[in-house]
Amino acid sequence: MGCLAAVNDDILQNILSRLPALSFAWAACVSKSWNKVCDRVLSRPKLVSALSLNPSLPDAVKEVLEKVLSSPIRPQFAIASIGLQFSLEEAHQLITEKLGSRTPVITNATFGIIGRDALTNTMKEVRWNFDPEEDNSNSQGSDAASNFNRGIVLIVGFLPGLKVDTIPLLRPKREPRFTMIDKFMMDIRDYTASVSGCIAPAGIILFGDQHTDMTPVLAEIDCAMPEETVIVGDASSRFLFRSGGNSQSSITDLYYFDAVALVFAGDKDKPHGIGETRFHVTLSTGVMPFGPELRAVSVTSKGSECSWLTACMNGYDEILDSQRLLDDISDEMDDESTDLYIGVIQKRPSSIEPEKLELRTYLAFYEVLGGDEEYLVVDGVGIRPGDTFLFYHSDSDTASSSCLNAFENLKVLKAASSSKTRYSIRDVAAAGGGGDGNGEVFGCLMFSCHYRGESYFDSFPFYSNFPGAPLAGVVCNKEIGRDSTGSSTSMWQQAKGESPARCSLHVCTTVYLVLSFVPPSPDH
Known part of the structure; x- marks a missing residue:
């Protein structure tokens, strides 16, 4: 009987692993034994992403949601980047309604999107390079013109062993010149401490409002956070967000949101036998x-x-x-x-x-x-x-050379993921964080300047090394990528005999956030 039960569990796991996300969620509620099998199906981290250039916002959202929810996943966070011609409010509402009330979601307007088409699975890299006023003037013209700045890329993640939530940077409406950076840092620390038992998150994806100067904010974050905390994002955006507790509505009347951080923190209640998700960052600069x-x-x-x-x-x-x-x-x-x-x-x-x-x-x-x-x-x-x-x-030559350097960095990570050799992350990526690199890469999120290169130029380093892994990209104006190595200034500073300067806010740069999974050791 025990042997038969084991076979039945294997068959059940095979069936459940083929279900779309909604049916999988229902199956997990059937019984404790089914729930246990569902946990086995999702015992490893998972990223799924999809892109649509459908000019109809409801249809575009439908296409990407159907793609990312076509297989089992328990959405732990979502980032949706849309063209400037789409309604930010409508897109955010459509996505949050579908993903459930407790999934942290950030929806932002962007200058372009990168990812695989939801219908054809072809790689697309789109830069519209139009400001909103130009788009509004063009929207009444031809069908081709009206399709500019219309599209969406959606990435949804499930990272067992980590807790994820959104934390806003507040500015009081009564004191509009006072950004509450100290409270922002305290909120991040308090959240991390409450879920992980320590004050340092594993990673932060940050979106800054287009009217906010993020330079002093990033300097304070860099000072307060340890080196191993990865920080990436878009510093000049329009965004809406929802927290896991869906509690920000109570403070909307009192505060503006100058930025929002998607915070990834270790789970102090992580189940036994769960591996580790690691964050790796490398940069490709074009100045x-x-x-x-x-x-x-x-x-x-x-x-x-x-x-x-x-x-x-x-x-x-x-x-x-x-x-x-x-x-x-x-x-x-x-x-x-x-x-x-x-x-x-x-x-x-x-x-x-x-x-x-x-x-x-x-x-x-x-x-x-x-x-x-x-x-x-x-x-x-x-x-x-x-x-x-x-x-x-x-400089296009610098961008091309730097892009090849990023390719080589990720190539080392690829070698590490298939080798028993354990690499330091600083051997793997110039501005990485998070320990050894011996793990399986399962996805990437890019932040790329809208002034850079031709199609497929910036996504090349990742999809060439990891052609089967999900990839989603945000084309922005100011790219956040914590560079504790000072690689942007090393030649200048070293020539003067000084330590390299730190840089977190870049121009003409692509930032690659690569996620890998290290299985638990056999002893666990």
């Missing part, structure tokens, strides 16, 4: 520094949008003619479409731990908007007199 090192002499901020600064060569006092400087740069550039930035080295104390006297060094990018005889005008605020900077320009 190159050039010219002499300059120093900001005076800085004037216009609200929270732009800065006017005068500059001199570092070590000299003569104020440079900014317009002449920009003209000289323009003459040197072969490509008129090249984007120009300044990379500013900022040495700042932590406001979270002010008792610590040492300064941390960060690199912050600011897009150059123009200039006149006296002032250089850049997008964003936060530069101080005395900060040093270099000019950076977007």
